Amino acid sequence: MKPGWERELAVEAPVPAPSLERVRAALAVELGNPAQRSWKKDAATSFLGGLGIVGVVGAALALTQQLSVAPQNVPALGLLVATALVASLAGAAPARRWLQWTAVGLAVCTAAALVLLRSGGQPSTQPEWVCTLSHVAAGAPLLLLLWKGLRYSAPSLLRAVVGGGALGTTGALIGELGCAQGAAHVAFFHLSAWLVLAVVAGVVGTRLQRRSYAP
């Protein structure tokens, strides 16, 4: 015979009839005007929105003859685009922890590559923190969209950080196009912006009032 506590656990829990009907009525209202959200659209918005911002800034840099893309930047640019794609998917897709950890691993490898692939560097007339500020600003508009999307899934620190990491690639890409300073500058002033976006996305993203708790 099962111990008493196991029998107790097996006791069924009838829902009180008024509760059952109240919830049913709420569901009927929601079905009449559903506030649905597609994670695929959220992932696409994060990825394509980031690339769009990079495109606009890149065009502005080209027009003002400040574009500084060297052949050695190409692998870093490729890695950043790949990271943006994987992290955008992982930050929005339902319950795929392996994909989220893949995105984290890829982001770490890409961050290391950004520093290691930088050659000597050229001095700039602007203060170094301008890069940090502009990179955060480049990802910030998409942060609001990320948070809106996160409200439609269960709170998850990893998902929110990965989503923020996807947005951080926007600033990092701009850094590869418009900044020719050395490896130490990239390590301290570019990667910090990336980290700030990931941390802010994580801290705020897990505390948002949820519209859905689906994994």
Add this chain to the structure above:
Amino acid sequence: MGQPTDEELMHRFMGGDGSALDLLYQRHASVVYGFAARMVKERALAEDVLQQTFLSVIRSKDRYTPGQPVGPWLLAIAANACRDQLRRKRTRGEVSTDEAEALPAGGDSPSDPGARRQIVAAIEALPAPQREAVLLHKLHGLSFDQIGAALGTTALAARLRAHRGYERLRAALASLEAP
């Protein structure tokens, strides 16, 4: 023709058939409510969790993977909603004052009300992650793989949480099991 499976109903709902959701609600409301009542320890909050669970199905139906078992998916949603409710309750500094009342009683309950109170207290005294794992495993028959997926952790971590929960329950209820 037999009854449609949960997965068939979910497929119909994803295709726009709202009545399929009502059938799913009829089938799973008591399971979700029972789990929520044991997790959040208040009837009103359990009703909120029940509502949030099915609203989540409507709002995030594209987060359901076709063919995935619906019952464990609903319990995963409910577990997430319970965790958020408990976190908000802690933030507000609220303490449940009517815990034993919140748990459902049924025909198979131990006849001794004192024993029942002791069992209820022991279950509710478990830390939320252990209570969650024990309830999903013992009450709802989920595998540790399914529990891990539901709780956003690994199967091994889910097994450990449940194991620690069982150990605590056995220790707390040793006197009830003695002949």
